[in-house]
Amino acid sequence: MFAHFAKRAAFLAAISAISIGLGTTPSSAAGEHTFTPQNPSYNGNDPRGNFSAQIQYSTARLQWGWQLSPATAEPATGLMDETADLYCNGRSVVHDSHPGVSPRYFIHASAPLGNRMTSCNWDLKAHEEFPIARGKRTIDLDFPFIIAPA
């Protein structure tokens, strides 16, 4: 029931591009969101989609989800390819992808953070693209964050 999608999606050239910079809590010098044991969850809604993330401190794990809004997905004429990478201090440590899903599919994933949970400057980057009537639409998500120790 809880099978995890893990096939890599192929990147195609983007003709139209939308960048989504999610609002983050200005709680650190670099502007990242800071998760704390008291506030382990985050919702970053944007007119083009809804993003959520939370930290499970007991297992050192990140859970996240991302869904395009109906208005953003409406021009789609075909399926969407999505790929995501989680970076620790600029280095990709987890890769995830959802190829060939509906543009309204609720993208969701989780990632182990291990013993570096509170020592990394984390950055979750996701890329989505789908065909539209005249080319392709691409949507990029960038969520930098840090995790305060318990």
Place this chain on the structure above:
Amino acid sequence: MTDATVRAWDEEEGWGILDSGETPGGCWAHFSVIEMPGFRSLTPGQKVTMEWESAEQDGFQYRAVRIVVAG
């Protein structure tokens, strides 16, 4: 809002399945639509109320858009 019971919840992945009379076969749910403070999670057997939409999501025909934990 409709009454629902948590059938299963994956603590590691942060999603699960809810059952209600309006969502035959089960309703897919993600932690992000749970209205509660702190770390958001549900427990099998837990009673909640939810709003749902028709959707194709991981083999289910329904997807929760709002979940309120019973007080």
